[in-house]
Amino acid sequence: MSSVVVVGTQWGDEGKGKITNALCSDADLVVRFQGGANAGHTVSLDGVPIVFHLLPSGISVPGIQNIIGPGVVIDPIALAAEITGVTERGVEVGENFLIDVGAHMVLPYHKAIEAAEERARGDSAIGTTHRGIGPAYADRCARDGIPIGALAAFDEFRRRFEETVGRKNEHLVRLYGEEPLDARALLEQLRPVALSLAGYLADTPEILRAAIREDRNVLFEGAQGTLLDVTFGTYPFVTSSSTTAGGVATGTGVPPSLIGEVIGITKAYTTRVGAGPFPTEVTDDTARMIQERGAERGATTGRARRCGWLDIVALRYSIAVNGIKRIIVTKLDVLDSFETIKVCVAYEIDGSRTDRFPRTADELRRVHPVYVEIPGWMSSTAEARQESELPPPALAYLKQICKLADVDICSVSVGAKGEAIVEFTSIF
Numbered sequence: 001m002s003s004v005v006v007v008g009t010q011w012g013d014e015g016k017g018k019i020t021n022a023l024c025s026d027a028d029l030v031v032r033f034q035g036g037a038n039a040g041h042t043v044s045l046d047g048v049p050i051v052f053h054l055l056p057s058g059i060s061v062p063g064i065q066n067i068i069g070p071g072v073v074i075d076p077i078a079l080a081a082e083i084t085g086v087t088e089r090g091v092e093v094g095e096n097f098l099i100d101v102g103a104h105m106v107l108p109y110h111k112a113i114e115a116a117e118e119r120a121r122g123d124s125a126i127g128t129t130h131r132g133i134g135p136a137y138a139d140r141c142a143r144d145g146i147p148i149g150a151l152a153a154f155d156e157f158r159r160r161f162e163e164t165v166g167r168k169n170e171h172l173v174r175l176y177g178e179e180p181l182d183a184r185a186l187l188e189q190l191r192p193v194a195l196s197l198a199g200y201l202a203d204t205p206e207i208l209r210a211a212i213r214e215d216r217n218v219l220f221e222g223a224q225g226t227l228l229d230v231t232f233g234t235y236p237f238v239t240s241s242s243t244t245a246g247g248v249a250t251g252t253g254v255p256p257s258l259i260g261e262v263i264g265i266t267k268a269y270t271t272r273v274g275a276g277p278f279p280t281e282v283t284d285d286t287a288r289m290i291q292e293r294g295a296e297r298g299a300t301t302g303r304a305r306r307c308g309w310l311d312i313v314a315l316r317y318s319i320a321v322n323g324i325k326r327i328i329v330t331k332l333d334v335l336d337s338f339e340t341i342k343v344c345v346a347y348e349i350d351g352s353r354t355d356r357f358p359r360t361a362d363e364l365r366r367v368h369p370v371y372v373e374i375p376g377w378m379s380s381t382a383e384a385r386q387e388s389e390l391p392p393p394a395l396a397y398l399k400q401i402c403k404l405a406d407v408d409i410c411s412v413s414v415g416a417k418g419e420a421i422v423e424f425t426s427i428f
Contacts, residue, residue: 003103003260004217008225009318011272014265015330017041020057028216032056032213033251034241035223036073038129046417054079071251072101073136080193101149109168112133127274137240205253212258226318237276244324264324268332271305276363280344282309294334309340309342312404317357330413338376344369344427381414
C-alpha cells in the first residue's frame, strides 16, 4: 500500500510539519484532511522557518501535488494571504495545488461568533484560537455552511452570504450584545479572494482514489493531535474535527481499505496549548527549561505552551485509537541538559492505579501521574545523524519508550532544521 497517514499522538504541536516535509521526498501527493487555519506547521525553507496554516506542508517541495481535502474548513481570506506570502518567499503555488470544492468556508461571522462565545464563557473558556473553526464545523453539521465551491458563482454566493449574515447578526446582537457585521463591506473583501482561488478548485476524492490505485505515494497530513479529536480527545477541550487516522476517510473521500500505514508523531516530552486537563504538566524550573529550549510557543497563536513529561498512558491510548505501529520522536535534543528525565507509566485515581486513559475531562483532572525516572545524557544530540552517534542514555530512553508503549520508533528528530533527523527510514 502506497498511502501513509501522519498523525499527532498528543495535544498537537508534535512537529508534524517538519516530519511531513521530510517525508515528501518519497511522496507524489500530500493531502490535508481536517482542521483549518488554527493549524501551524513549521518547516524550514532554505534554513529559514516558514509556517503553513492551511497549505499542505509539501507545498515547498517541487514536483508534489498538494491537496486540501473536503474535511478541512477554509478561511478564504487567510488562504489567499498565505498563498501570497509563500510565493513571495519563492514557493510555487499553481498547478501543484488543489482545493476540494466541498471544503466548507470559515467566514467572518464565524470568527465573530467564536470570539463572542469565548468571552461569554469567562473563566470556563475553552482557549480556542479565535479562527472560527468550531462555528464553521457547527454550521456544516447544521446544514447551514457554505462550501468553498460556491465562490465560483459569486452572485449566488452573495445572495446566500447576505442572508446568512442577517441571521448571524441576530445571534451576535441579541445574544452577545455585539455590533452587527456589515455584509456589503465583507463581500468587497471576498470578491478578489474568490477570483484568486477559483483556479484551484477541483473535485479531489476521485483524483486521490485514482492516485492510490496507480500505486502513487500519497501522504495524508493531519492538524492538531489525537487528544484534541472531537470524539476521542479530552472533550470539551478539543478541536472541532476528527484529528485521528479515522478522519482521513471522512476528510478526503478515500475509503479505509485504501489507507496504508499510520505513523504517529510523538514529542520526547508533552505540551499543551489552551485550557484542559494535563496530567504530567510541570510548572517549576523544569517547565521553563523545556519551554525555552524547545521554543514552545504556538505557531498560530504565539501563546506559550504548557509543558510536562512524556505520558505513556496517553501515548498508548493514541496508538490504539489510530492503529499506530511506528512512531517518530521529535525534539529529543530539548532534553539534552536534564540529569534525570521522568516518564509517566500509569495513573493513580481515587487511590487506585490504572493504565487506562480516562475518556472524560473531569476524570482526567483527578488523576495523579505515576513516574519512573530515567538517567539523562547531559550531552548534545543535535549533531547526531545515525543511531550510533546518540549518547547511550538517550538510546536507553528511546528504547524505554518502545518497551512501555509497545511500539517501534522509525526515526528521531534532534533539532528544528530539516536535516536534523537520526536514521530516517523511508516508510513507503
